Amino acid sequence: MLGKTSPVIGIVGSAGAYGRWLRAFFETRMGLRVIGHDPADAASESEEALLERADVLLFSAPIRSTPALIDRYARLSAGREAGKLWLDVTSVKAEPVAAMLRSHAEVAGLHPMSAPPKSPTLKGRVLVVCEARLSAWKPWLDALLAALEAECVRAAPERHDRAMALVQAMVHASHLAQAGVLRGQAGLAGTLAELMPFRSASFEMDAAIAARILSLNPAIYEDIQFGNPHARDVLRGLASQLARLAALVGQGDDDARAAFRAEFLDANRDAFGAPALADGNYTFERLGYLLADLSDAHTLSIHLPEDRPGSLRALLHVFERHGVSIASLHSSRTQAGELHFRLGFNSGTRPDQLAAVAEELDRTGIGRVLPG
Numbered sequence: 001m002l003g004k005t006s007p008v009i010g011i012v013g014s015a016g017a018y019g020r021w022l023r024a025f026f027e028t029r030m031g032l033r034v035i036g037h038d039p040a041d042a043a044s045e046s047e048e049a050l051l052e053r054a055d056v057l058l059f060s061a062p063i064r065s066t067p068a069l070i071d072r073y074a075r076l077s078a079g080r081e082a083g084k085l086w087l088d089v090t091s092v093k094a095e096p097v098a099a100m101l102r103s104h105a106e107v108a109g110l111h112p113m114s115a116p117p118k119s120p121t122l123k124g125r126v127l128v129v130c131e132a133r134l135s136a137w138k139p140w141l142d143a144l145l146a147a148l149e150a151e152c153v154r155a156a157p158e159r160h161d162r163a164m165a166l167v168q169a170m171v172h173a174s175h176l177a178q179a180g181v182l183r184g185q186a187g188l189a190g191t192l193a194e195l196m197p198f199r200s201a202s203f204e205m206d207a208a209i210a211a212r213i214l215s216l217n218p219a220i221y222e223d224i225q226f227g228n229p230h231a232r233d234v235l236r237g238l239a240s241q242l243a244r245l246a247a248l249v250g251q252g253d254d255d256a257r258a259a260f261r262a263e264f265l266d267a268n269r270d271a272f273g274a275p276a277l278a279d280g281n282y283t284f285e286r287l288g289y290l291l292a293d294l295s296d297a298h299t300l301s302i303h304l305p306e307d308r309p310g311s312l313r314a315l316l317h318v319f320e321r322h323g324v325s326i327a328s329l330h331s332s333r334t335q336a337g338e339l340h341f342r343l344g345f346n347s348g349t350r351p352d353q354l355a356a357v358a359e360e361l362d363r364t365g366i367g368r369v370l371p372g
């Protein structure tokens with residue numbers, strides 16, 4: 001069958017955030033033909049066209065409607081899916097994978113642990129892979145995973161959902177609860193903006209996580225709470241831990257302090273274990289340095305147009321010639337997804353020195369100074 005070497009990809013939800021990212025990925029990175037259906041895009045193909053022409057059908061639709069949507073495709077397909085591959089990228093896995101298994105297609109569930117990135121692959125991100133029913137399509141799926149460049153972790157759908165109740169539902173819930181407390185205390189303690197000058201690295205990171213959650217697709221955060229069958233138990237656990245802590249603090253005596261130390265510090269320290277404590281503490285320190293660098297008084301963001309050995313050295317040489325010493329240097333991506341270097345300078349650096357550097361970089365084409 002033509003399918004397995006150069007399959008046609010059909011994306012259900014092709015106008016959505018992941019649908020659009022996946023289309024670009026399949027077309028540009030894998031050189032494959034992509035067709036899509038999405039009620040939000042009148043120009044998209046029909047469901048029937050996807051069922052008839054796609055060798056690989058990939059569901060990238062709202063979490064809440066996906067299991068019923070898959071059942072609908074299985075019904076409409078009526079056996080034509082035998083010998084094809086069905087995939088999904090839903091943030092919960094048990095129900096969508098079970099629905100795909102009710103078809104006659106080969107089946108794998110995927111879950112990228114990141115919003116669609118600005119980069120062309122999932123390099124550096126985690127991808128959960130639920131290999132549910134695979135035979136002839138296994139080599140092609142392996143090639144897809146290799147092309148995605150993600151760090152893959154294999155799990156059964158049930159294991160995935162239990163993990164995500166902690167990795168996502170609990171983390172999102174605790175940050176939304178923090179946001180609610182901040183809102184409730186704003187009159188007494190000041191708004192978030194007014195608290196920021198008093199920040200610790202932990203506060204800044206937690207506020208950033210809350211802001212991230214509140215900035216992305218609200219339906220995803222709703223459905224991760226309400227659509228993961230294990231979220232309810234995890235939320236109850238979280239609430240009972242906090243209630244116990246509040247009760248001990250309310251009690252306030254030496255017995256309560258001893259209980260706090262035993263239950264909240266010693267028991268948790270033992271449960272983490274020495275390696276996880278050391279790793280986590282080191283991660284925190286590195287992020288702390290990064291946050292400190294991001295608050296450098298003077299910064300320049302520079303795109304290096306020439307991706308070749310020696311281009312960074314040429315860039316640094318310009319700073320040296322203008323007598324500017326560099327306090328920090330990081331690479332990251334612009335809003336548009338271009339790789340750029342962000343350089344920080346100490347407060348003694350004069351604006352006219354930086355302006356001269358910027359002018360030379362632009363004039364010589366060594367680097368392009370980005371706004372902001």
Ligand SMILES: NC(=O)C1=CN([C@@H]2O[C@H](COP(=O)(O)OP(=O)(O)OC[C@H]3O[C@@H](n4cnc5c(N)ncnc54)[C@H](O)[C@@H]3O)[C@@H](O)[C@H]2O)C=CC1
Pocket residue numbers: 012013014015016017018019037038039040060061062063065066069089090091092111112113114115116216217220
């Ligand atoms: N955005 C994210 O951060 C992540 C999303 N995911 C998963 O990706 C999937 C898609 O999420 P997003 O693209 O972010 O959501 P989105 O809301 O941007 O896209 C969903 C698309 O599905 C379309 N749709 C709705 N009903 C449909 C139907 N009956 N047939 C075909 N299309 C239909 C919508 O019109 C929309 O364009 C979800 O299952 C989500 O759990 C997974 C990891 C991260």
Ligand SMILES: O=C(O)C(=O)Cc1ccc(O)cc1
Pocket residue numbers: 090091112113114115212216220
């Ligand atoms: O990028 C982030 O911060 C996210 O947390 C986005 C996200 C949302 C839903 C997922 O299932 C996976 C990742």
